[in-house]
Amino acid sequence: MEVTETWYLLLSALLFALGATGLLIRRNPLVxxxxxxxxxxxxxxxxxxxxxxxxxxxxxxxxxxxLVVAAAEVVVGLSLTVAVLRRRPxxxxxxxxxLRG
Amino acid sequence: MLIAQEFVRPIIDWHGVAxxxxxxxxxxxxxxxxxxxxxxxxxxxxxxxxxxxLAALLPVLTLWSDRDELPRVMWDGAYVVxxxxxxxxxxxxVSAYVVVLLATNYMHDGDYYEGEFYQLVSASVVGxxxxxxxxxxxxxxxxxELISIPAYLMAAWxxxxxxxxxxxxxYMLMGVFASALMLYGMSLLYGFAGDxxxxxxxxxxxxxxxxxxxxxxxxxxxxxxGFKVSAVPFHTWAPDTYEGAPTPLTAFLAVASKAAxxxxxxxxxxxxFPEQSGVAEPLxxxxxxxxxxxxxxxxxxxxxxxxxxxYSGIAQAGYMIxxxxxxxxxxxxxxxxxxxxxxxxxxxxxxxxxxxITAARKTRSGEISSYxxxxxxxxxxxxxxxxxxxxxxxxxxxxxxxxxYQVFLVLVEPATTAGYVLAAIGAVNAVLAxxxxxxxxxxxxxxxxxxxxxxxxxxxxxxxxxLAITAIVTLVTGVxxxxxxxxxxxxxxxx
Numbered sequence: 001m002e003v004t005e006t007w008y009l010l011l012s013a014l015l016f017a018l019g020a021t022g023l024l025i026r027r028n029p030l031v032x033x034x035x036x037x038x039x040x041x042x043x044x045x046x047x048x049x050x051x052x053x054x055x056x057x058x059x060x061x062x063x064x065x066x067l068v069v070a071a072a073e074v075v076v077g078l079s080l081t082v083a084v085l086r087r088r089p090x091x092x093x094x095x096x097x098x099l100r101g
Numbered sequence: 102m103l104i105a106q107e108f109v110r111p112i113i114d115w116h117g118v119a120x121x122x123x124x125x126x127x128x129x130x131x132x133x134x135x136x137x138x139x140x141x142x143x144x145x146x147x148x149x150x151x152x153x154x155l156a157a158l159l160p161v162l163t164l165w166s167d168r169d170e171l172p173r174v175m176w177d178g179a180y181v182v183x184x185x186x187x188x189x190x191x192x193x194x195v196s197a198y199v200v201v202l203l204a205t206n207y208m209h210d211g212d213y214y215e216g217e218f219y220q221l222v223s224a225s226v227v228g229x230x231x232x233x234x235x236x237x238x239x240x241x242x243x244x245x246e247l248i249s250i251p252a253y254l255m256a257a258w259x260x261x262x263x264x265x266x267x268x269x270x271x272y273m274l275m276g277v278f279a280s281a282l283m284l285y286g287m288s289l290l291y292g293f294a295g296d297x298x299x300x301x302x303x304x305x306x307x308x309x310x311x312x313x314x315x316x317x318x319x320x321x322x323x324x325x326x327g328f329k330v331s332a333v334p335f336h337t338w339a340p341d342t343y344e345g346a347p348t349p350l351t352a353f354l355a356v357a358s359k360a361a362x363x364x365x366x367x368x369x370x371x372x373x374f375p376e377q378s379g380v381a382e383p384l385x386x387x388x389x390x391x392x393x394x395x396x397x398x399x400x401x402x403x404x405x406x407x408x409x410x411x412y413s414g415i416a417q418a419g420y421m422i423x424x425x426x427x428x429x430x431x432x433x434x435x436x437x438x439x440x441x442x443x444x445x446x447x448x449x450x451x452x453x454x455x456x457x458i459t460a461a462r463k464t465r466s467g468e469i470s471s472y473x474x475x476x477x478x479x480x481x482x483x484x485x486x487x488x489x490x491x492x493x494x495x496x497x498x499x500x501x502x503x504x505x506y507q508v509f510l511v512l513v514e515p516a517t518t519a520g521y522v523l524a525a526i527g528a529v530n531a532v533l534a535x536x537x538x539x540x541x542x543x544x545x546x547x548x549x550x551x552x553x554x555x556x557x558x559x560x561x562x563x564x565x566x567x568l569a570i571t572a573i574v575t576l577v578t579g580v581x582x583x584x585x586x587x588x589x590x591x592x593x594x595x596x
Contacts, residue, residue: 009292012288016281016285019281020278020281020282023274023278029270029274032274033274033277036274036277036278036281039278039281039282039285040277040280040281040284042285043281043284043285043287043288046285046288046289046292047288047291049292050288050291050292053292054292054295056295056296058239058291058296058297059288059291059297061239062238062239062242062287062288062291062297065239065242065243066242066284069242069243069246069250069280072246072250073246073250073273073277076250076253076254076273077253077273077274077277079254080253080254080257080266080269080270080273081270083257083260083266083269083270084263084266084267084270087263087266088263
């Protein structure tokens with residue numbers, strides 16, 4: 001059986017759905033953050049698969065930008081998580097609710 | 102498989118990118134001044150940043166005076182400087198200048214880190230300038246992240262306050278989630294179009310046959326931007342973030358950051374989805390109707406003025422989405438109406454925040470009940486707040502009415518039932534909104550000061566300047582709406 005682009009796209013859709021579900025049901029800020037990273041990497045797989053299928057480089061260029069931006073987001077996200085957890089160790093997303101939408 | 106192409110150095114129009122480069126240089130200079138002189142420089146850094154924004158306005162003006170040269174198309178059509186982008190660049194730079202004026206005393210008196218704050222503000226504004234010209238999925242993505250990532254940090258700036266930490270964390274998680282949704286939509290669009298430039302995507306989508314997947318891509322992209330502009334039901338982060346963040350930064354998020362989200366939404370929807378209006382229009386119609394109604398209904402119940410302004414901003418965002426619900430028939434007038442709304446909204450909302458920040462210097466409170474007796478001890482402030490609230494409610498002759506009037510004109514222009522119904526919903530909402538704006542006025546004008554404290558409010562020079570700029574713009578745009586430059590059509594040409 002030959003592995004075609006469709007397989008990669010399905011993998012990407014699956015990882016994306018997994019990340020989105022995780023973000024919505026998990027309550028630990030750190031795990032929620034990991035789920036977002038999973039979603040961003042699913043997007044990368046999708047970009048590369050399309051780039052390969054279309055024989056076009058701009059999809060792979062996009063991946064570089066997504067990677068760099070994701071790295072910047074990790075720096076900011078972790079520092080914010082640390083700032084919260086330092087004040088309230090063991091905090092979950094439900095505890096971080098002194099502000100009510 | 103991929104054939105290596107010979108590298109061709111792109112031709113850069115230095116005049117066209119001068120505003121961004123100037124601001125970048127200013128940001129670097131502020132960083133250096135902060136590092137070299139440290140404590141001694143704290144007093145001049147806000148002034149330096151503010152002047153930097155005005156300096157970046159100069160190339161925008163020279164580009165505007167050289168309008169015959171427009172549009173300046175760079176990087177194969179990925180970056181376009183046209184009248185639309187110049188008007189918006191001006192809007193972002195002036196708004197950022199007013200935000201710096203608002204932040205000057207707040208940051209200093211609160212003993213927060215100052216140098217870093219202004220560096221992050223300039224980084225965020227560079228992202229906004231890039232956004233106005235970006236006509237490519239990748240540059241739109243990079244611009245939106247350049248705007249958001251510094252904003253996540255600034256939202257958590259009062260780092261010893263748990264509320265502020267929470268504001269930053271919530272904003273970051275929702276913002277990154279929205280970016281991921283948007284990016285997934287973009288990757289699908291790229292897959293169908295084989296190009297990341299918006300102008301090339303439109304014709305490619307027309308000939309494509311996978312309708313369900315294109316629909317999915319359009320929905321993902323619109324929902325991702327929906328988070329950024331805090332459209333209901335993707336608005337839940339906004340009131341919490343606005344309340345917890347430092348108030349000047351709240352003004353920045355509610356005005357400049359939201360406007361940047363609209364610019365992205367407008368560019369993508371109008372340039373890339375003209376053939377997908379069957380999918381995008383109903384989606385945006387529902388978003389607009391729900392956003393203005395829910396925003397107004399919840400705003401009525403708020404007792405904290407910053408939260409009330411947050412929900413009122415959500416309701417106003419509904420009006421700004423509304424023209425896009427009929428963009429298929431009238432793309433140019435929809436874009437024009439949104440730009441006019443953004444300019445006037447920026448002036449009146451920044452003005453309202455300026456009054457809130459000034460009043461909080463005395464009352465130390467954000468509760469609406471603390472506004473009792475404002476007219477007795479600070480009549481000027483009460484009159485200005487009345488002006489901004491009248492404008493937000495859309496009462497002539499202040500700017501707000503003209504913005505709403507333009508939106509209604511666009512909605513009835515194509516003469517469709519959907520347009521008429523949305524205009525009717527907008528009209529009902531204007532009445533709802535007047536209710537809670539008037540309740541603040543009642544507090545200011547007729548209620549006694551809760552503590553019987555009638556000492557005057559000290560209005561610092563920078564706050565005076567901010568109040569003057571916003572009040573003048575709000576008044577002039579209402580009386581002489583013609584002063585807002587016409588943005589013309591969005592340039593979609595590929596070289």
